[in-house]
Amino acid sequence: MDYSKSIINNVVLININLSEASLNQSEDFKKFLYDTTEVTPPKLVLDMSEIQYMDSSFIGALVAGLKNVLSKGGEMALVNVNTDVMALFELTRLDKVFKIYDTKEEAIEELK
Amino acid sequence: MVFKSQKLILEIPAQISSYRTFIDTCCNFVGDFEPLSGDFKRLAKFKLVIMELLTNAMKHTKAISFLELEIGADEISIRKIDAGSRFSFLDSKTGKSYCFPLTGFRYPTQMLAVFGDNYSLDILIKNEDLIEFLEPKEIDYLSAHELPENFGLMVIKQCASSFHYHYNVPDGRNTFEVVFNFK
Structure with a gap:
């Protein structure tokens, strides 16, 4: 499976099991985020450790997911973002918009 | 010194299953061009540009397009060329x-x-x-x-x-x- 999820301390931890996150997956991933309704209001931590390459389409899906979560009074955080992917967040200034943590434990502690 | 430019042309199909092959091929092509290959941050930006042009081709062109890389004396040019819809x-x-x-x-x-x-x-x-x-x-x-x-x-x-x-x-x-x- 490309995505898997578990609930830890009332936070949904989503593992993105993709080495390339691009246009090919962006629509499916957006739908997956929209359909993640296990916790209300939604609190999502996205583990991105497997992603080596990401394009702007996938970052667009992340933005859509964030807007959806915020509209429901929830929170969303990203963890384990590699340097190439972080460059994309910095170029789009989205590193100032997303909550980005080094570890999932840290992110879950902040969101729980 | 006379500089001889080098060129690489890749065909981009309408659907790409993996970007990695393209990125690796392009990185190999510029591997001896020290100002780019020797700078980690510049190389990350180069890879991002390749990805974005591939995404642009799949998302908007809806036809076969071409990626053309050219190494000059002090620069690298990347062109995405197609005969699809106009911008x-x-x-x-x-x-x-x-x-x-x-x-x-x-x-x-x-x-x-x-x-x-x-x-x-x-x-x-x-x-x-x-x-x-x-x-x-x-x-x-x-x-x-x-x-x-x-x-x-x-x-x-x-x-x-x-x-x-x-x-x-x-x-x-x-x-x-x-x-x-x-x-």
């Missing part, structure tokens, strides 16, 4: 839609062009067939709800020294040209 945009002030070849402008003219929901970028219209994408001014998202969900052109511009779109009227060919200058 179009809206003027943010008037809401008027424009498509190439552009008419009714004095050259050069600068404009804030809109490409999609909440997605705009300054462009310089150089002539009826050529625009340059300009460095975005301070990017400040006032509200998460106003965030755009498209960033491709902005990412390419942020990575490169220059970024142009050219429409070739005689053969209906579109070219996005990205230049990394190392002077």
Whole structure:
């Protein structure tokens, strides 16, 4: 499976099991985020450790997911973002918009 | 010293299952060009540009296109070439839609062009067939709800020294040209 999820301390931890996150997956991933309704209001931590390459389409899906979560009074955080992917967040200034943590434990502690 | 340029041309199919092969091929091609391959941050931007041009090809071209890389004395040029739909945009002030070849402008003219929901970028219209994408001014998202969900052109511009779109009227060919200058 490309995505898997578990609930830890009332936070949904989503593992993105993709080495390339691009246009090919962006629509499916957006739908997956929209359909993640296990916790209300939604609190999502996205583990991105497997992603080596990401394009702007996938970052667009992340933005859509964030807007959806915020509209429901929830929170969303990203963890384990590699340097190439972080460059994309910095170029789009989205590193100032997303909550980005080094570890999932840290992110879950902040969101729980 | 006479510098002999080198060129690589790759065909981009309408559907790409893996970007990695393209990225690796392009990185191998520039492997001996020290100003790029020897700089980790520049190489990351180069890879991002390749990805964004591939995404652009799949998302908008809907046809076979080509990626052309050329190493010059002090620069690397990357061109995405296709004969698909022409590039179009809206003027943010008037809401008027424009498509190439552009008419009714004095050259050069600068404009804030809109490409999609909440997605705009300054462009310089150089002539009826050529625009340059300009460095975005301070990017400040006032509200998460106003965030755009498209960033491709902005990412390419942020990575490169220059970024142009050219429409070739005689053969209906579109070219996005990205230049990394190392002077």
